[in-house]
Amino acid sequence: MRFMNIVNQLRSEKGCPWDRKQSPLSLKRYILEETHELLAAIDADDHQHVKEELGDLLYLIILLAQIHSEKQFFNMSEVIEAISDKMVRRHPHVFQDEQFDSEAQLREKWLAIKAREKSDRAKAKKN
Structure with missing residues (x-):
């Protein structure tokens, strides 16, 4: 680039x-x-x-x-790869077959994914 x-x-x-x-x-x-x-x-x-x-x-x-x-x-390539992975992971309704009946359900799933990521980071930091 x-x-x-x-x-x-x-x-x-x-x-x-x-x-x-x-x-x-x-x-x-x-x-x-x-x-x-x-x-x-x-x-x-x-x-x-x-x-x-x-x-x-x-x-x-x-x-x-x-x-x-x-x-x-x-x-920078690693930054771009990491954000690409994050966007795909946090949008299962777009990049996977998950479907939601409401925006509230979508947000709930997004928050759960984000919480899991935070927990995974904390575990990785301890190791």
């Missing part, structure tokens, strides 16, 4: 000093700022501004993933 290559180059030895010095902690404030700007654009129903702010937020997400990749914690 072109943009991931751009972020990688920004973080390289010959890259941008600002991008190179960023860390997960230093990015927190920018992620929050860009999220607020995105929300304001949504509230203003300004589609072009929404597009711009989505790009800014995407940049920060990919930069954060790149930093974690450099430390060999995980990479």
